[in-house]
Amino acid sequence: xxxxxxxxxxxxxxxxxxxxxxxxxxxxxxxxxxxxxxxxxxxxxxxxxxxxxxxxxxxxxxxxxxxxxxxxxxxxxxxxxxxxxxxxxxxxxxxxxxxxxxxxxxxxxxxxxxxxxxxxxxxxxxxxxxxxxxxxxxxxxxxxxxxxxxxxxxxxxxxxxxxxxxxxxxxxxxxxxxxxxxxxxxxxxxxxxxxxxxxxxxxxxxxxxxxxxxxxxxxxxxxxxxxxxxxxxxxxxxxxxxxxxxxxxxxxxxxxxxxxxxx
Numbered sequence: 001x002x003x004x005x006x007x008x009x010x011x012x013x014x015x016x017x018x019x020x021x022x023x024x025x026x027x028x029x030x031x032x033x034x035x036x037x038x039x040x041x042x043x044x045x046x047x048x049x050x051x052x053x054x055x056x057x058x059x060x061x062x063x064x065x066x067x068x069x070x071x072x073x074x075x076x077x078x079x080x081x082x083x084x085x086x087x088x089x090x091x092x093x094x095x096x097x098x099x100x101x102x103x104x105x106x107x108x109x110x111x112x113x114x115x116x117x118x119x120x121x122x123x124x125x126x127x128x129x130x131x132x133x134x135x136x137x138x139x140x141x142x143x144x145x146x147x148x149x150x151x152x153x154x155x156x157x158x159x160x161x162x163x164x165x166x167x168x169x170x171x172x173x174x175x176x177x178x179x180x181x182x183x184x185x186x187x188x189x190x191x192x193x194x195x196x197x198x199x200x201x202x203x204x205x206x207x208x209x210x211x212x213x214x215x216x217x218x219x220x221x222x223x224x225x226x227x228x229x230x231x232x233x234x235x236x237x238x239x240x241x242x243x244x245x246x247x248x249x250x251x252x253x254x255x256x257x258x259x260x261x262x263x
Contacts, residue, residue, distance in 0.1 A: 001139050001140065001141065001211065001214075001216060003094035003095065003214055003215050003216050009022045009091065009092050010022065011023035013090070013091060015087035015088070015090065015091060016087065017054060017055055017057060017083055017084075017087060018051075018054060018057050018059055018072065018084065018087050018088070019051065019052055019053070019054035019057075020051035020052075020059050020091070021051070021091070022091040022092055024049065024051040024059075024061055025051075025059070025061055025070045025088060025091050025092065025093060026061050026067075026068035026069050026070045026093070027068065027092060027093055027094050027095065027257075028067070028068070028069050028070070028093065028094070028095040028096075028253045028254065028257065029069065029070040029071065029072055029088050029093045029095070029096055029097075029253075030069065030070070030071045030072070030096075030097050030098075030099060030249055030250070030253060031072055031073075031074060031081065031084060031085060031096055031097070031098045031099070031206065032071065032072070032073050032074070032098075032099055032100060033073065033074060033075060033076055033081075033100045033101075033202070034073065034100070035056060035057075035058040035073040035075070037071075037073065037099075037242070038058040038059070038060055038071050038072070038073050039058075039060075040242070040246070041060075041071045041246055041250075042060045042062065042071065044064060044246060044250060045060070045062030045063060045064055045069065045071075046062055046063045046064075047062050047063050048060055048061070048062040049061050049062065056073075056075065057072065057073060057074065057075070057080075057084060058072070058073045059071065059072045059073070064250050064253070064254055065250075065254055067253075067254035067257040069250070069253055069254065070088065070093065072084050072088060074202070076169075076201060077167065077201050077202065078123040078124070078125035078126070078165065078167065078201055078202050078204075078205035078206075079125050079205075081098070081125075081201075081202040081205060081206055082125050082126075082128075082129070082205050082206065082209045085206055085209055085210065085213075085215075085217075086209065086213065089213045089214075089215055093215070094214075094215050094216065095142065095215065095216045095217075095253060096206065096210055096215055096216065096217045096218070097142070097146075097217075097218045097219070097220065097249045097252060097253050098202060098203060098206050098217070098218070098219040098220070099219075099220050099221065099245050099246075099249045100200065100202070100221050100222075101200070101221055101222050101223075101224035101225075101238075102114055102163065102198035102199060102200040102203075102221035102222070102223060102224065102225075103173060103174070103187075103198060103199045103200070103223075103224075103225045103226070103227045104197060104198040104199070104223035104225075104226065104227060105188075105191055105226060105227040105228050106228075107159065107197075108159050108197055108198065108223045109157065109223065110223055110224070110225075110226060110231065110232075110233045110237070111156070111157075111222065111223065111233055111237050111238075111241050112156065112157045112158060112159060112222075112223045113150065113156055113157070113158035113159070113220060113221070113222060113223075113241075113244075113245070113248070114158070114159050114160075114161075114163070114197050114198040114220070114221050114222075114223055115138075115143070115146055115147070115150070115158060115159070115160040115161075115218070115219070115220050116138055116160075116161075116162070116163040116198075116203050116207065116218070116219040116220070116221075117137070117138055117143065117160050117161055117162065118135060118136055118137040118138060118162055118163075118207070119136040119137075119162060119163035119164060119165055119203045119204035119207055119219075120136070120162060120163070120164040120165070120190065120194055120196065120204060121136050121165065121204040121205075121208065122164050122165055122166040122167075122172070122190070122204065123165045123166055123167045123201065123202075123204055123205050124167055125167075125205040125209075126204055126205045126208035126209065129205075129208050129209045129212045129213075130208050130212055134208065134212075136165075136203070136204040136205075136207040136208040136211075137207060137211065138207055138217060138218045138219065139210070139211070139215075139216035139217055139218060141216065142216045142217070142218045142252065143160075143218060145251075145252040145255040145256070146218050146220060146248070146252045147160070148252070148255070149247075149248040149249075149251040149252040149255070150248055152251065153244055153247055153248050155244065156241070156244050159197050160197075161195070161196075161197040162194065162195055162196050162197060163196065163197065163198050163199065163200060163203045163204065163219065163221075164187070164190050164191075164194065164196045164198075164199045164204070165199070165200055165201055165202060165203045165204035165205060166187070166199060166201060167201065169201060172186065172187060173187055173199060173201075174225070174230070184227060184228075184230075187199060187227060188227060188228060191227060198221060198223065199227065200219075200221060202219075203219040203221075206219060207219065218252070220245065220248065220249060222238065222241045222242065222245055224238060
């Protein structure tokens with residue numbers, strides 16, 4: 001999909017929740033859940049700038065391979081993830097890659113990467129962008145760049161296919177109390193019946209919102225929890241996977257970038 005060209009945006013236009021201005025963001029952005037990841041990615045960038053933070057929504061901008069990029073954190077869940085994307089779009093961002101973690105099951109193993117080609121809309125936020133039946137699908141051209149970057153990395157198994165996104169982590173995805181019925185039974189049924197490879201809380205909303213707004217959008221996650229056994233990826237392996245995740249996402253984000261200076 002060819003992204004919608006941004007109109008002439010005043011440099012001082014300011015996002016309501018993020019608090020940053022159009023002059024402080026780049027045309028391409030990584031969306032992350034954990035605010036601490038923003039700083040870890042910033043170590044990969046040159047000429048880093050940090051707009052004032054509001055509501056814990058940390059944002060940095062800088063250059064990667066000479067291309068201006070922005071990294072923004074949304075915390076958890078589809079509603080705030082869509083707000084962050086929508087505000088960045090309003091400031092001129094036209095390419096988004098969501099990176100983070102997801103639940104998965106065979107053939108995906110813990111520590112593998114999962115790339116969303118599309119997603120089942122089990123969350124509610126996407127309904128505010130498109131009526132039922134509208135597909136939550138990733139941008140094809142950006143998907144090609146993601147696959148290229150994954151092949152170049154070469155050191156980590158990866159899978160591409162369908163995600164499922166849900167609002168209720170403890171009611172739909174993961175049992176907090178072992179004495180209560182496991183909410184994951186319905187989720188496991190979705191894995192089997194719909195052919196899902198992974199489940200998270202944001203991907204389907206971001207893919208839907210991105211396409212409706214006119215932006216290129218993709219989602220790449222580390223399989224951090226096994227949906228059937230509920231085993232978790234240990235901290236050391238997660239840290240290594242995260243660094244590979246940054247490598248792939250940044251490479252795909254700037255692929256073919258014409259920009260050579262921060263706005």
